[in-house]
Amino acid sequence: MAQMIIDTANHIAGYAAKAARVKVVAAYPITPQTTVVEKIADFVENGEMDAEYIRVESEHSAMVACIAAAAAGVRTFTATSAHGLALMHEALHWASGSRLPVVMAVVNRAMGAPWSIWSDFSDSLSQRDTGWIQFYCADNQEVFDTIIQAYKLCEDERVFLPAMVCLEGFILSHTYMPVKIPEQKEIDDFLPPYRCGWILDVNRPLSHANLVSPDWYMEFRYMIQEAMENAKQLIPKIDKDYGKRFGFEYGGLLEKYKCDDADLVLVTMGTMASDAKIAVDSLRKEGLKVGVARVRVFRPFPTEEIAKLAEQTKMLATIDRHISFGMEGFLSSEIKASLYNKKNRPLLTGFIAGLGGRDVTSETIKKIAKKSLKQMHAGKVEKETEWVDLRE
Amino acid sequence: MVTIKELPREEYLLKGHAACAGCGPSIAIRLLFKALGNKVIMVVPACCTTVIQGPYPYTSVAVPLQNILFESTAAAASGIVAALRQRKMEDITVIGWAGDGGTVDIGIQALSGAAERETNFIYICYDNEAYGNTGMQRSGATPYGAWTTTTPSGKRERKKDMPFIMAAHRIPYVATACPSYPIDFVEKMRKARDIKGTKYIHILAPCPTGWRYDANKTVELGRLAVQTGLWALYEIEYGKFKLNSPSDRLVDKAKRKPVKEYLQLQGRFRNLTEEDINRIQQWVDEDWERYRKLTSNSLSDATLHGKI
Numbered sequence: 001m002a003q004m005i006i007d008t009a010n011h012i013a014g015y016a017a018k019a020a021r022v023k024v025v026a027a028y029p030i031t032p033q034t035t036v037v038e039k040i041a042d043f044v045e046n047g048e049m050d051a052e053y054i055r056v057e058s059e060h061s062a063m064v065a066c067i068a069a070a071a072a073g074v075r076t077f078t079a080t081s082a083h084g085l086a087l088m089h090e091a092l093h094w095a096s097g098s099r100l101p102v103v104m105a106v107v108n109r110a111m112g113a114p115w116s117i118w119s120d121f122s123d124s125l126s127q128r129d130t131g132w133i134q135f136y137c138a139d140n141q142e143v144f145d146t147i148i149q150a151y152k153l154c155e156d157e158r159v160f161l162p163a164m165v166c167l168e169g170f171i172l173s174h175t176y177m178p179v180k181i182p183e184q185k186e187i188d189d190f191l192p193p194y195r196c197g198w199i200l201d202v203n204r205p206l207s208h209a210n211l212v213s214p215d216w217y218m219e220f221r222y223m224i225q226e227a228m229e230n231a232k233q234l235i236p237k238i239d240k241d242y243g244k245r246f247g248f249e250y251g252g253l254l255e256k257y258k259c260d261d262a263d264l265v266l267v268t269m270g271t272m273a274s275d276a277k278i279a280v281d282s283l284r285k286e287g288l289k290v291g292v293a294r295v296r297v298f299r300p301f302p303t304e305e306i307a308k309l310a311e312q313t314k315m316l317a318t319i320d321r322h323i324s325f326g327m328e329g330f331l332s333s334e335i336k337a338s339l340y341n342k343k344n345r346p347l348l349t350g351f352i353a354g355l356g357g358r359d360v361t362s363e364t365i366k367k368i369a370k371k372s373l374k375q376m377h378a379g380k381v382e383k384e385t386e387w388v389d390l391r392e
Numbered sequence: 393m394v395t396i397k398e399l400p401r402e403e404y405l406l407k408g409h410a411a412c413a414g415c416g417p418s419i420a421i422r423l424l425f426k427a428l429g430n431k432v433i434m435v436v437p438a439c440c441t442t443v444i445q446g447p448y449p450y451t452s453v454a455v456p457l458q459n460i461l462f463e464s465t466a467a468a469a470s471g472i473v474a475a476l477r478q479r480k481m482e483d484i485t486v487i488g489w490a491g492d493g494g495t496v497d498i499g500i501q502a503l504s505g506a507a508e509r510e511t512n513f514i515y516i517c518y519d520n521e522a523y524g525n526t527g528m529q530r531s532g533a534t535p536y537g538a539w540t541t542t543t544p545s546g547k548r549e550r551k552k553d554m555p556f557i558m559a560a561h562r563i564p565y566v567a568t569a570c571p572s573y574p575i576d577f578v579e580k581m582r583k584a585r586d587i588k589g590t591k592y593i594h595i596l597a598p599c600p601t602g603w604r605y606d607a608n609k610t611v612e613l614g615r616l617a618v619q620t621g622l623w624a625l626y627e628i629e630y631g632k633f634k635l636n637s638p639s640d641r642l643v644d645k646a647k648r649k650p651v652k653e654y655l656q657l658q659g660r661f662r663n664l665t666e667e668d669i670n671r672i673q674q675w676v677d678e679d680w681e682r683y684r685k686l687t688s689n690s691l692s693d694a695t696l697h698g699k700i
């Protein structure tokens with residue numbers, strides 16, 4: 001029987017690692033990630049989880065230990081946040097370049113200076129170009145389901161890439177919600193034993209990742225790009241299959257809410273989409289045709305889905321919990337880039353909100369929507385990027 | 393005791409590798425494989441050995457080898473050891489093989505962590521006393537007075553004493569070696585393999601390119617380093633310090649050759665003054681006073697483990 005539990009997203013991530021039968025966990029603590037690895041430590045010590053737990057001395061080593069363990073033939077897991085993720089940066093490239101299916105929970109937290117332990121996406125979005133698949137979750141159930149789905153995806157021979165499953169610090173990490181945990185046997189049916197593309201094997205020696213000349217390097221990069229394209233095809237399929245088996249489905253790469261007849265679609269990520277849904281319900285009551293699109297997978301980016309969405313609406317307003325200094329929010333840029341070659345592009349506007357854990361309520365989102373609608377009616381965007389609720 | 397003739401004929405460092413002529417570290421790799429055979433998994437960070445392997449799709453190393461980030465040798469070994477334990481393949485020896493830069497400077501954090509966690513592997517630092525891969529910049533293991541590209545008039549600081557730093561971790565086995573003494577070298581590798589826990593072996597491996605001497609003098613320079621007492625061959629087993637032959641007789645100062653004999657053969661020490669040489673000689677003599685004390689104390693309870 002499936003089990004209903006009420007727990008925080010961090011503990012749920014631990015449950016997911018256990019359900020995935022992870023064999024090596026290497027981790028280093030950082031707020032607000034700590035309770036993920038504490039939960040796993042409990043599981044390992046009380047014998048519920050048959051895994052090695054390496055209490056490394058830094059996040060850099062945590063990632064490297066996972067890479068090497070994956071290369072030595074076992075399923076691996078780690079979790080981190082903000083500065084820990086930044087410290088891993090170099091190793092993130094090594095994981096994807098080595099084509100190893102490491103899965104990691106990233107508990108989103110703002111980057112210093114100044115210190116902030118609250119959420120925004122600047123930590124994981126800064127890792128955009130490392131060759132990792134990036135999922136962004138909206139609730140605790142999705143955290144569990146996505147970690148299982150991520151292993152299924154990453155260990156597919158058409159992909160063989162690492163993935164981060166991102167969840168916002170405190171908003172999800174420390175919030176209790178009911179979550180359905182399927183029976184182990186059902187998970188085992190869905191997720192076969194660990195597979196990777198190559199292995200350190202004394203009977204078939206190879207030097208892995210030794211120097212490549214300019215004659216070869218580009219081909220290796222191209223293969224990662226191909227794998228990302230394959231992942232784009234596979235993610236919706238895996239999500240559907242998972243939904244059929246376990247009852248939860250997330251729209252594959254892009255989750256749409258009341259978009260079919262919408263004049264304005266608010267595009268956002270993570271938990272902000274949940275508040276946006278509440279805002280939309282209320283706006284609909286006022287007769288305003290607004291919808292929400294939640295970018296669930298940021299890499300590979302759902303370019304085609306965004307383009308399709310754009311065909312049927314008059315305006316897209318992105319709300320970014322992130323800023324790329326000197327430009328705009330990543331989501332805004334990516335959406336613009338996805339639409340550049342399309343005819344009949346809708347109007348685009350971007351908002352920066354919720355940095356460093358600043359609360360973004362459904363009321364705030366309603367304000368954003370109304371501001372956007374005014375511009376839509378005027379047929380003109382006032383500002384490319386507007387900061388929401390900024391102190392004067 | 394093994395003899396040279398008893399070493400296996402198999403070569404796991406293959407012909408045609410890309411080391412400089414006379415490269416000390418490449419002699420050491422060859423001996424390492426002769427000692428341990430091919431039931432090993434090797435981790436190599438950014439260093440000369442990255443190049444020695446040769447470029448993809450070729451390799452000159454006939455054992456499974458994971459190349460890894462510069463500062464990460466011991467962390468990668470930790471991951472492999474954990475995975476092998478889960479797979480019940482603990483008869484495979486995991487070896488971390490890193491240069492002095494990757495060990496005493498950028499990699500010391502990961503190494504210290506792995507040692508504290510009592511990770512079951514052999515970590516070997518091959519010390520060519522500079523960053524060879526990037527063109528001979530100074531490292532924490534570069535000796536006083538040596539020219540490097542970042543100390544053009546000679547390094548002003550002394551060499552970091554890495555084996556004793558590792559001994560302070562209370563690991564079961566610390567040793568020094570030099571490929572100029574192949575029997576001692578091979579025996580230490582085998583002994584390390586058979587001890588459970590973290591084993592640290594620091595080998596002095598002369599480098600003609602960086603030390604500025606004729607490529608045919610590598611073995612001779614390794615011998616001179618030992619004979620002058622600049623490089624002592626010893627083991628610290630479960631905290632007990634022991635000098636090995638041929639270093640043990642050098643406790644007697646009269647048996648040590650003057651350091652000058654070693655220094656004057658190398659272009660990197662060309663700028664040393666008489667005063668510098670005397671200072672180095674004095675430091676060597678002080679080191680030996682320390683070794684002498686540790687040797688006599690080792691029979692009592694005052695072992696390193698107890699003291700530290």
Ligand SMILES: Cc1ncc(C[n+]2csc(CCOP(=O)(O)OP(=O)(O)O)c2C)c(N)n1
Pocket residue numbers: 438439440441462463490491492493494495520522523524525526531
């Ligand atoms: C993080 C990082 N910093 C710098 C480098 C550049 N780098 C590669 S090898 C090397 C020096 C290696 O020296 P050592 O460990 O002494 O080994 P050797 O080359 O002498 O064999 C340096 C600085 C790197 N690869 N990674």
Ligand code: SF4
Pocket residue numbers: 410411412413414415416417418440520524525598599600601602
């Ligand atoms: S620089 Fe020195 S250590 Fe590096 S390959 Fe050449 S001789 Fe060997």
